[in-house]
Amino acid sequence: MRLLTVVAILAAVLGFASATEWWESGNYYQIYPRSFRDSDGDGIGDLNGVTEKLQYLKDIGFTATWLSPIFKSPMVDFGYDIADFYQIHPEYGTMEDFDRMIARAKEVGIKIILDFVPNHSSDQNEWFIKSVNSDPDYKDFYVWHDGKINEETGEREPPSNWNSVFRYSAWEWNDVRQQYYLHQFATAQPDLNYRNPAVVNEMKNVLRFWLSKGVAGFRIDAIPYLFEIDLDRYNQxxxxxxxxxxxCPDPDDACYLTHVYVQDQPETVDMIYQWREVVDEYRKEHGGEQRLLMTEAYTSFENMIKFYGDGVRNGSHIPFNFDFLSNINNASTANEYVEHIEKxxxxxxxxxYANWVLGNHDNKRVASRFGVQRIDLINILLQTLPGHAVTYNGEELGMTDVFISWEDxxxxxxxxxDPDTYYDRSRDPARSPYQWDASSKAGFTSADHTWLPVSDDYKTNNALQQLRAPHSHLQIFKTLVRLRQEPSFRAGAIKIQAxxxxxxxxxxxxxxxDLYIVVLNLGNSDKTIDLTQHFTLGTDAEVITSSLQSQYINGETVKTAAFVANGNVGTVLVAIN
Structure with a gap:
């Protein structure tokens, strides 16, 4: 068993000593607006619903919230197919509602971060319609190609064998233009052409527009897909x-192929640096606080690290750490956890700053992936590691996946x-309506229906019930968020071992x-540990917080030489001098 000492978290590496910016050591909350709170009774969450609940987020202690896309969209991919990057989707409200949300967030002290979806638009976007019709200004706004002629059949077919993330060919024939267009997601999501400077400029203007509306930054979606191989280097x-x-035996699945020509092109990193320059320049011109960039990329570990910057140019403030999300599961050992943290x-x-992302709208919920019995343990881990913590709405309650039938x-x-394989692919189970209280439809809406089914357990698992309970997942979470403001968690070194x-x-x-000790028992059985063998401690320590099923209560004094770590329980202790 090897003791890992990470002292690089001190000011020289992480900059905590001068942590004066609002975003440093931040606690971020992802809202999926469609499922957060419905204010107008149509069964769909909206901006006024978000505004209504901002105080709730502040009371928990979050720094900021980022909203999944709220822009005008036909909702083929529920907002990730954008018809107008400058307008609010009508189901979510109006621009006046957006302005009211920004004003309320400022009053409450919560920053609003928008989801920026730069890789593609909707096929109903005016840009695409003009591109289909070969408008000179938009002709090359998207990735078009004549395709190729099959030598055996003489028929025209797609330019290449590329598959989309959502299965089947990534190329779609357009009868009007008589060419194929690229779509790495749904056919209704044509890929923008980032080798066209006009596209780059337009998307920078999108950032500037929303910055002028008062947002605190952006979470940038689907980074690896921005560029494809440069066609100028190939005839096809x-x-x-x-x-x-x-x-992955199905030839229609994306995983059936490698993706060296359509993902992670070298120009992608430079694009992130350019967007960082946009937000930094905006601050220089208009003043105010730092505007933040978060980046989403399911990519190699090396690429995620590159997004921070290259030593000369700055990149993403928070390149989402999906290494941890993608490589840790309910069967992972303590050593595997430690290795990924150290990595x-x-x-x-x-x-x-480091960052830790353990859940989002594209993955099954934390409580379902790791087990309900471990939800507090995982939240303790998330909130006590150095750097940024990112929480998906509902994880603070221990919400679980909702079974969604094939019909729904x-x-x-x-x-x-198909009906046999859909559930493993589906992201719907983690997108069910937020469970506010025990009233009809979990207090999410006054409607008699919701766009996705509400969980069956909402009467016993909801925010109001957990706020009223003296001990609950939410009460533990609130304690952890407050604890992260202590100097040792904001600026302290970490010494960790399995x-x-x-x-x-x-x-x-x-x-x-203060010296804090965190003990996580991933196993089912209790184990007695002599903590004095691993840390310089006195004979006693105080329990700050522990998992719901723990034998300990907050404030209790325990013996450090014979600490009993309950199975599937996390505990935070503070040394008593």
Whole structure:
């Protein structure tokens, strides 16, 4: 068992010593607006619903919230197919509602971050319609190609074998233009052409527009897909090689192929740096606080780290750490947890912050992936690691996936499959309405229907019930959020180790401040640990918080030489001098 000491988290690397910006060491909350709160009784969440609940987020202690797309959209992919990047989707409200939300957020002290979806638009976007009709200003706004002639049949076919993320060919024939267009997601989501400077300029203008409306920054969607291989280097777009992934035998699936020509092109990183320059320039011109960039990229670990910057140019403030989300599951050992934590902390460039993302709208819920019995343990881990914590709405309550039948399924990723395989592909189970209280439809809406079904357990698992309870997942979460403001968690070093396959222990301490010890037992059985063998401790420590099913209560004094770590329980202790 190896003791890992990460001292790089001190000011020289992470910059905590001068943490004066609002976003540093932030606690971020993702709202899926369609499912958060419906204010007008149509069964669909909206901006006024978000405005209504901003105080709730402030009371928990969040720094900011980022909203999944709220722009005008035909909702083929529920807002990720944007028909107008400058307008609010009518189901969500009006621009006046947006302005009111921004004003209320300022009053409350919560920053609003928007989801920026730059890779593609809707096929109902005016830009695409003009491109279809070969408008000179928009002709090359998207990725078009004549295709190729099959030598055996003489028929025209797609330029290459590329598959979309949502299955089937990534190329779609357009009868008007008599060409194929590229769509790496749904056919109704044509890819923008980032090799056209006009596209780059237009998307920068989108950022500037919303900055002028008062947003605090952007979460940038689907980064790896921005660029395809440069056609000028080839006469045709090359076919992708087979992935030879034995777990992916269906030739219609994206995973059947490699993606070296359509993902992670070198120009992608430079685009992130350009967008960082836009938000930094906006601050210089208009003053105010730092505007933030978060980036979403399911990509290699090396690419995620590149998004921070290259030592000369700055990139994303928070390149989402999906290494942890993608590689840790309910069967992972304590050593695997520690290895992934160490991996990120040791790879970061100087002057940046770590971040931890354990759930979002594209993955099954944390409580369903790791087990309901571990929800507090996972939240303790998230809130006590150094850097930024990112929470998906409902994880603070321990909400679980909702079974969505094939008939009720609306996610295009699932709808493109079949009744036998759809559920594993579906993102709907994690997008069910937020559970506010025990009233009809969980207090989400006054309507008699909701766009996705409400969980069956909402009467016993909801925000109001957990706020009123003396001990609940939400009360534990609120304690953790407050704890993160302590100097040792904002600016302290971390010393972490796995004691065996089940036990993770680590300390957080800033010189001159309290010493905190975190104990996580991933196993089902209780284990007794002598913490004094691993940390310089006195004989006693105080329990700050612990999982709901723990034997300990907050404020209790325990013996450090014989600490009992309950199964599936996380505990935060503070040393008693």
């Amino acid at each position: 777009y090359p076919d992708e090689a087979l992935s030879n992934d034995t777990s 990120w902390l040791n790879a970061m460039p100087a002057g940046v 399924t609306v996610d295009p990723q699932a709808c493109n499959s 004691l065996d396959d089940d036990i993770i222990v680590y300390s957080r301490q800033k010189e001159g401040s």
